[in-house]
Amino acid sequence: MNDLECRNCKKKISEEKFMSNLWICPFCGYHSYVSARDRIQITTDDNSFVELGNSIHSVDFLNFYDIKPYSTKLKEAKLKSSLEDAIMVGKAKIKNCNIALGVMDFSFIGGSMGSAIGEKIKIITDYSIEKKVPLVIFCASGGARMQEGAMSLMQMAKTVSCINRIRENKIPYFCIVTNPTSGGVSASFATIADIIISEPGALFCFAGPRVVKQTIKKSVPSDFGTSERGLKNGQVDIIVSRNDIRDTIAKLLKLFKR
Amino acid sequence: MDLKKLEKVPKNYFKEILESLSKMEKLKRTPFFSGIHFTEAERELAQKINNYRKIEKEAKKVWKIVELSRNENRPQCLDYINGIFEDFIQLAGDRQTGDDKSIIAGLGRLAGTTVAVIGNNKGKDIKQRVEHNFGMGIPQGYRKSQRIMKLADRFGFPIITFVDTPGAYPGLEAEDDGQAGAIAKSILTMFEVKVPIISVLIGEGGSGGALALAVGNYVMMLKNATYSVISPEGCAAILWKDPSGSKLAARALKITSKDLIRLKIIDRIIHEPLGGAQNNPERIVRIVKKYIIYALERYENVPGEELKMQRAKKYESMGIFSYTDKA
Numbered sequence: 001m002n003d004l005e006c007r008n009c010k011k012k013i014s015e016e017k018f019m020s021n022l023w024i025c026p027f028c029g030y031h032s033y034v035s036a037r038d039r040i041q042i043t044t045d046d047n048s049f050v051e052l053g054n055s056i057h058s059v060d061f062l063n064f065y066d067i068k069p070y071s072t073k074l075k076e077a078k079l080k081s082s083l084e085d086a087i088m089v090g091k092a093k094i095k096n097c098n099i100a101l102g103v104m105d106f107s108f109i110g111g112s113m114g115s116a117i118g119e120k121i122k123i124i125t126d127y128s129i130e131k132k133v134p135l136v137i138f139c140a141s142g143g144a145r146m147q148e149g150a151m152s153l154m155q156m157a158k159t160v161s162c163i164n165r166i167r168e169n170k171i172p173y174f175c176i177v178t179n180p181t182s183g184g185v186s187a188s189f190a191t192i193a194d195i196i197i198s199e200p201g202a203l204f205c206f207a208g209p210r211v212v213k214q215t216i217k218k219s220v221p222s223d224f225g226t227s228e229r230g231l232k233n234g235q236v237d238i239i240v241s242r243n244d245i246r247d248t249i250a251k252l253l254k255l256f257k258r
Numbered sequence: 259m260d261l262k263k264l265e266k267v268p269k270n271y272f273k274e275i276l277e278s279l280s281k282m283e284k285l286k287r288t289p290f291f292s293g294i295h296f297t298e299a300e301r302e303l304a305q306k307i308n309n310y311r312k313i314e315k316e317a318k319k320v321w322k323i324v325e326l327s328r329n330e331n332r333p334q335c336l337d338y339i340n341g342i343f344e345d346f347i348q349l350a351g352d353r354q355t356g357d358d359k360s361i362i363a364g365l366g367r368l369a370g371t372t373v374a375v376i377g378n379n380k381g382k383d384i385k386q387r388v389e390h391n392f393g394m395g396i397p398q399g400y401r402k403s404q405r406i407m408k409l410a411d412r413f414g415f416p417i418i419t420f421v422d423t424p425g426a427y428p429g430l431e432a433e434d435d436g437q438a439g440a441i442a443k444s445i446l447t448m449f450e451v452k453v454p455i456i457s458v459l460i461g462e463g464g465s466g467g468a469l470a471l472a473v474g475n476y477v478m479m480l481k482n483a484t485y486s487v488i489s490p491e492g493c494a495a496i497l498w499k500d501p502s503g504s505k506l507a508a509r510a511l512k513i514t515s516k517d518l519i520r521l522k523i524i525d526r527i528i529h530e531p532l533g534g535a536q537n538n539p540e541r542i543v544r545i546v547k548k549y550i551i552y553a554l555e556r557y558e559n560v561p562g563e564e565l566k567m568q569r570a571k572k573y574e575s576m577g578i579f580s581y582t583d584k585a
Contacts, residue, residue, distance in 0.1 A: 061578040064510050066497035115577030122574055144465075144487045146497060148578075149512040150523050153487040156466060157445055157473050157573040164449040164570070182438075184487070187426075187466040191439035192446050206438035206466070207428030211492075215428045225433060235436045 006030055022242045031179060031199045031242055035081070036088045036105035039138055043246050044101065048093035053123040058085055058116040062149050070147035073109060081107045085116040086141065089124035091133070095250040097257075100128035102137040106180070111141035113185055114148040118155035121189060125162040128171055134253055135166055135173040139190045143183020156188035163189050172256040174249060177204045177227060177236070191235075195252060197245065198227035198236045205230075317509040324490060324508050326482040327461050331536035333543055335362055335377035335420040338460065341543035342550065343368050343375060351402060355435065358399025360391040360423070361471075363406040365415065369551050374410035376403045376471055377420030380461070394427035395467050397440035403471060404447045411451035414562075416554055419457045419471040424489060426467030441470045448473035449570055452562025456553045458546060459483045459524070460535075463513075475569055476553045479515045479524045480542070482534050486513040523576065 003012045008030035018025075022042055023032040034042070040049045060071040078084065086108035092101040102124050104111045121137075128135040144152035166173050175193030177186075180203035187206050190196070198204055205225035213220055223229045230236040240248045282300070326332070339346055343366030350357040363376045380393030410417050426437055448455060457474030463485030472485075479485060488496075493511060494503035512518070515527045528549055531538035557565060 055581045057580050057582065059578055059580050062510070062512050066503070066507070066510065067499075115579045118577045119579055146488055146493050146511065148487075149510075149521075150485050150487055150518055151521060151576065151578060153465065153469055153485075154523055154573065154576040156442075156469055158576055160442060160445045161449050161570045161573050164446055184466060186438035187441040187470075188445065189442075191436075191442040204438075205433050206426065206441065207433065211428045212430060212433065216430060218430075220430055224430070229434070233434050233436065235439060 007032060024242055029200065029241075031201055033106060033140075033179075034242075035107065036083060036103040036138075039103045040088065040092065040101070042242075043103075043138075043249070044092040044094055045096065049090050049101065050092070051088060051090040052127060053089055053120045054084055056084070056116050056119050056123075058114050058145075058148075060147070061151075062147070064147040064149070066147075073147070077108045081105060083108050085120070086111045086113070087117045087120050089120045091127065091131075094136075094246060094253060097250065097253040098131070098133045099249075099253065100124050100131070100133050100135045102135075104138060104140040104178075104185075106140040106142075109145065109147075110143075111139075111185070112143060112145035112152070113141060113155050113159075113188075114145035114152050115155060117145075118158040121159045122162050125166050128173075129165060129169050132169075132171065134171060134256060136176070136249060137173075137189065137193070138176045138178055139181040139185055140178045141181055141183070141185035143185060153184065156184050159189040160192065163192050167192075167194075172252070174252060176245060176249075178202050180204070180208075182206065182208055182225070196235070196237050197248060198230065198239050199242055199245070200227065200239055202227045204236065313506065313509065317505040320509045320514060321490075321505045323482050323514050324484055326534045326536075327484045329534060329536045330380075330382055331539075332461055333535055333539040334382065335379040335422055335460070337539060338420055338458075338543055338546060339364070339366070339375055339377070341540070342366075342547040343373070346375070349402075349406060352398045352405060354398075354401060356398045358391075358396045358402060359389055360393050360395050360427075361399030361402060363402050368418075368547075369554060371554070372413075372415050373554075374406050374415045374417045375420070376406055376417065377460075378423040378468075378471065380422060391427060393423040393462070394425060395423060395441075395470070396427050396429070396432045397435040397437050400426075400437075400440035400444040400470050403444050407444075407447045407451055411453055414453055416454040416456065416557070417451065418550060419455065419474065421457060421459045421463050421468045421472045421485075422461035422483075423464050423467045424462055425464035426470070441466045444470040445473055449566070449573075452566050454554065454557035454560070454565055455569070456550055458528070458550070459485050459515075460546075464489060473569065473573065475557060475565055475572075476526070477524045478526045478528050478546075478549055478553070479518060480528050480535060480546075481515050481530045483515060484513040485515075485518055485523070486511050521578075 006025040009028040064070040089102040174195045177198040346366035348364040378393045381387040381390035455474040457472045457477045459479040490504045490508035493507040518524045535542040
């Protein structure tokens with residue numbers, strides 16, 4: 001097994017140990033990246049997840065070309081992450097409670113939200129409303145997917161409209177903010193959740209520290225945009241370690257049970 | 259091949275072209291290959307250059323629109339408000355922490371009914387621009403918009419919005435005050451209200467800060483306005499890793515009214531006086547007034563519940579994707 005390095009404290013950790021510690025650094029407590037598949041495995045009951053909408057794919061409808069064509073980027077991202085897009089949605093169980101679940105994956109083009117993600121969120125909210133089960137979404141995204149132009153901006157409106165129906169149907173919606181959640185995702189379905197839970201040290205903002213630094217031409221505090229600062233400023237309900245997220249969601253599900 | 263002609267090509271394209279050029283030169287110098295004509299390679303190279311020239315030409319055209327959309331003599335939100343509504347009263351504040359002068363809100367009369375008006379105002383000279391924060395909204399503004407929309411909803415006033423912003427302000431206080439949540443809730447409010455929402459994109463439609471005021475039953479866009487997920491400059495910095503890519507990014511992002519009507523993101527293009535709205539401000543204000551009245555008439559007798567559903571349906575059907583893998 002290979003040794004991995006903590007991105008925060010740069011200490012070496014064996015892959016096995018890292019995995020058994022849920023990708024939290026045993027030395028500094030830094031919460032590292034978790035793939036959508038692993039997240040589902042560590043959060044939901046064994047074999048309870050059934051994926052929905054997995055036939056939906058992004059399309060390069062603008063023939064977007066920067067350094068590489070978007071279509072090539074999509075193919076590469078699919079190979080690299082073995083995912084269809086930056087979110088997996090489906091039905092699942094947490095401690096025997098049925099939920100509708102969405103889990104974003106930052107490794108797929110920065111977790112960016114394009115038309116496919118918008119549609120998958122619609123599918124999972126429709127399912128949640130139809131079966132009257134709570135909606136849980138794990139966010140990890142740099143924002144809207146620029147390669148889909150203004151259509152990716154419209155996905156913000158689309159997902160907010162979906163969540164609006166969730167709210168009208170009085171279905172609880174919990175959002176778990178993971179590192180990073182910014183831009184178009186934080187300014188749409190993430191921040192209108194009934195309960196906002198965050199992992200420690202997650203970047204949770206609209207504009208990232210680099211952009212803000214450039215704009216105000218001053219340095220920003222070291223905790224800028226973190227969920228801890230968000231908690232202090234009233235933007236987050238609770239910060240929960242990855243070890244306890246499953247239990248916390250289970251507790252909330254119980255409290256919201258009718 | 260005249261290399262000097264290629265100087266203006268952004269680095270990435272330049273690199274690509276140079277690579278094939280040097281490959282060809284190298285091959286030409288190889289003894290074994292000497293005397294062989296490289297017609298195929300040269301043709302390929304010429305095609306690449308031609309292709310780039312075409313893209314560059316398109317990009318220049320789009321950039322002209324970007325410049326028009328930002329033209330400081332273009333009529334702004336306050337010009338439209340003064341020219342369109344009677345008895346307009348501006349209302350300030352989010353009733354929580356303050357007021358955002360980049361977002362104007364108020365009540366006025368149009369065609370015999372009271373309407374709520376919300377819009378971004380950039381300001382014209384440098385003094386005004388600073389006062390209005392260059393049209394960049396802060397949470398107080400997006401909360402003010404929610405407040406006015408909810409007020410309009412309770413009293414049944416149709417909502418008219420004018421969108422003209424480079425984007426929400428990326429500042430420290432704005433972030434600390436929950437910029438993301440304020441934008442999201444402004445969008446959410448636009449799905450909650452049961453009155454008609456008519457949006458007019460009059461200049462720059464910059465990202466989430468624009469969308470926060472632009473979720474309408476009917477969205478109209480001035481011919482030379484733009485509407486984009488990110489500014490061309492921002493996109494170039496991220497994807498091209500080179501600010502000289504701004505024009506190429508503007509083209510690639512498809513931000514013009516012509517592109518957006520094709521994508522069904524907007525419902526109508528409002529044509530501008532020759533050369534752009536700045537050439538005849540009074541005229542464009544009159545034209546916009548006419549179209550707003552048309553749009554209001556369209557929704558006059560539509561029940562509130564239906565208006566709300568129409569918005570939800572419209573935005574939830576947006577998106578282009580496939581059900582099979584063919585990226």
